[in-house]
Amino acid sequence: MKKQMAILMSVLVMAGSTVSVNGVTNGSVVVKTSATQSVVKSHTSRNSARKKAKKLNVKSAIKTARNYGTKLGMHYDKTLNTDNASWFAPTNTKYYKNTTELKKALKGDVRYVAYFYKDSGIVPSDITFNIVKENNRIYVVYC
Numbered sequence: 001m002k003k004q005m006a007i008l009m010s011v012l013v014m015a016g017s018t019v020s021v022n023g024v025t026n027g028s029v030v031v032k033t034s035a036t037q038s039v040v041k042s043h044t045s046r047n048s049a050r051k052k053a054k055k056l057n058v059k060s061a062i063k064t065a066r067n068y069g070t071k072l073g074m075h076y077d078k079t080l081n082t083d084n085a086s087w088f089a090p091t092n093t094k095y096y097k098n099t100t101e102l103k104k105a106l107k108g109d110v111r112y113v114a115y116f117y118k119d120s121g122i123v124p125s126d127i128t129f130n131i132v133k134e135n136n137r138i139y140v141v142y143c
Contacts, residue, residue, distance in 0.1 A: 056096060058093060058099075058138070072111070074125070077128045079130070081132050085141035086141065087140065088113065090137035110129070110140055112140075127143075
């Protein structure tokens, strides 16, 4: 907060404005100049946008990855799980800020499974897979 206030003050001093600070509420500085009010408002709206962007649509990401696997020629089987199939390290959803990033990561996991055994002569159409969510982890299981 002190750093933000210092930056705001230095911008105003450089612009030749006089500043009257009324107080601090909820991490925002209330300033009596129209130029700075727009700066404070834009800063606050950016923070609101960041908070909204953190909500992940995990179901959508899983569906996208599942569709990607079938497009690669892999066979989808919803009965596969971590107990009856092989799997690599899971993707942890807590490390992703938005659904687009999660979709990209899961598609990468599916691609990895599809081509991991390529040197052994196994092609994606030889692989049966499922995508399983357990708590905040998502597994691409296969056999």
